[in-house]
Amino acid sequence: MSAAHEGLTLPEAPPRRVEGPVRLLTFSSLYPSPGRPNHGVFVENRLRHLVGGGEAQSTVLAPVPWFPFRGGGAGQAEVIRHGLRVHHPRFVAPPGLGMLTAPTSLYATARAALARMLEQGFDFDLLDAHYLYPDGVAAIWLGQEFGKPVVITARGSDVSQLPNYRLPRRAIQRAIKGADALIAVSGGLRDGLLALGAPAEKVTVLRNGVDLDLFMPPVPRQAARAALGMGPEPVLISVGHLIERKGHHHVVAALPMLPGHRLLILGEGPERGALLALARRLGVEDRVRLVGAQPHAYLPQWYGAADAMVLASSREGWANVLLESMACGTPVVASPAWGSREAVRSPAAGLVMEETTPEAVAAGVQRLLAAPPDRAATRAYAEGFGWEETSAGQMAVFRRVLAARAGTSGAVGARARA
Incomplete structure (x- = not known):
C-alpha cells in the first residue's frame, strides 16, 4: 500500500448473500466520456451486455485526466449512458509524468468521489476494475480502504508493455497479488499474467464479444x-x-x-x-x-x-x-x-x-x-462470438469472489466469537 494509506482503519465488509443481482462499481479511466465518446467503448460494451442480462447492476466511476491549461477533463460530471450512471471526476495528469503519478492521482480522485457517493446512499458489493495500471493499482487501494473485493480485467499493454518499466511492473505485480480475481481477454494475455506471478487459479479467460445487432453487413x-x-x-x-x-x-x-x-x-x-x-x-x-x-x-x-x-x-x-x-x-x-x-x-x-x-x-x-x-x-x-458466454463467465467469477469473501468474513467472525 502507498504512503497515502498509512493510518487508515480499513472497515470489514459485512457478508452479503450472493443471491440476487450483484451490485458493481465499475472503475476505469478507459471509458467513454462527453469529451472522448469513443474512448474505451469496449469496456462499456461488455458492461452493457452484462447488466442487460439482469444478474448485475452497475454504477461507473470513470475519472478523466486533466491538467491546468491543457483541458481534457469533464469536472465532476455525472451522465447517463445507455442506462448506466457514470461519474467523471478529474484526476491530475501532468504531461510527461503520467506513468509515475497516475496511480496515486487516480486513487485520490476516486477515493474522494466514492466517499461522496457513499454519503449519498450508494453502496456496492464488488469493484469491477479494468486495466492493471494505473486503474487496477488504484482499485486495489480503494478495495482495501472500503472493504470491498476487487476483480481486475487485464486488456493488453498493461501486461505486454507496461511491465517493461521497473516501477509500473512492481505496482502491477502488487495489484495482481491484491486482486481477488483476474480476468484476461485472451489466452495469450493469461500467459502474460502468469509470467508476472499471477496464480493460475486466480485468472479466468473471458474473450471479448461483439454486438451482433449493431455490427451487421450493409444491405445492399x-x-x-x-x-x-x-x-x-x-x-x-x-x-x-x-x-x-x-x-x-x-x-x-x-x-x-x-x-x-x-x-x-x-x-x-x-x-x-x-x-x-x-x-x-x-x-x-x-x-x-x-x-x-x-x-x-x-x-x-x-x-x-x-x-x-x-x-x-x-x-x-x-x-x-x-x-x-x-x-x-x-x-x-x-x-x-x-x-x-x-x-x-x-x-x-x-x-x-x-x-x-x-x-x-x-x-x-x-x-x-x-x-x-x-x-x-x-x-x-x-x-x-456473442456476449452471452462472456457475461455468464463474469457472473461466475463475481459470485465466486463474493461467496469466498462472505465465507472468510464468517470464519473470522466465528473465531472472534470463540
Whole structure:
C-alpha cells in the first residue's frame, strides 16, 4: 500500500448473500466520456451486455485526466449512458509524468468521489476494475480502504508493455497479488499474467464479444460502397488510434506492392502527419484516405463496404475490430498479436500473418482476396462470438469472489466469537 494509506482503519465488509443481482462499481479511466465518446467503448460494451442480462447492476466511476491549461477533463460530471450512471471526476495528469503519478492521482480522485457517493446512499458489493495500471493499482487501494473485493480485467499493454518499466511492473505485480480475481481477454494475455506471478487459479479467460445487432453487413453492399465514395477497386480498411503500435504505417507501406488497392484508415491520433508523409514518400497518397475518428454506430457501414480489414498492431490483448469487421461480413488479415489466433480460427474469418511487416501485409491481402470467403460465411463465423458466454463467465467469477469473501468474513467472525 502507498504512503497515502498509512493510518487508515480499513472497515470489514459485512457478508452479503450472493443471491440476487450483484451490485458493481465499475472503475476505469478507459471509458467513454462527453469529451472522448469513443474512448474505451469496449469496456462499456461488455458492461452493457452484462447488466442487460439482469444478474448485475452497475454504477461507473470513470475519472478523466486533466491538467491546468491543457483541458481534457469533464469536472465532476455525472451522465447517463445507455442506462448506466457514470461519474467523471478529474484526476491530475501532468504531461510527461503520467506513468509515475497516475496511480496515486487516480486513487485520490476516486477515493474522494466514492466517499461522496457513499454519503449519498450508494453502496456496492464488488469493484469491477479494468486495466492493471494505473486503474487496477488504484482499485486495489480503494478495495482495501472500503472493504470491498476487487476483480481486475487485464486488456493488453498493461501486461505486454507496461511491465517493461521497473516501477509500473512492481505496482502491477502488487495489484495482481491484491486482486481477488483476474480476468484476461485472451489466452495469450493469461500467459502474460502468469509470467508476472499471477496464480493460475486466480485468472479466468473471458474473450471479448461483439454486438451482433449493431455490427451487421450493409444491405445492399454496393450502395454502401457508393455512399462512402468507394469504386470497384479493392478497398482495405484499417481501424484504430493513429499511434505507432497500431501499425497503420505497415499497411500504408504495403500499398506499393498492392497496385490498384485503396486504403481507408479510421481513427485519429498523433501519427496522422507521419502517415500522410509516408504515403507521399511512397507515391501512394492518392490511394490512402484518412477518414478520422468515427462514431461507433457508423463503423458497420465502413467495415461492411470494404473488401478486407487489416490489423497490423504490434500488441493487442484482444482486438475488438476483428470481430466487428467479421460481423459485418468482411474478412480480416491480422497480425500475430495476442488474441488474433483465438479470434481468427477459420478461413471464413480471414487469416493471421506470421509476422508484421509491409511485405507480410501485402502477401496476406493478396492471398485472402485471391479466394475471398463468402461474406455470409464470415458473418456466420462471427455469430459465434456473442456476449452471452462472456457475461455468464463474469457472473461466475463475481459470485465466486463474493461467496469466498462472505465465507472468510464468517470464519473470522466465528473465531472472534470463540
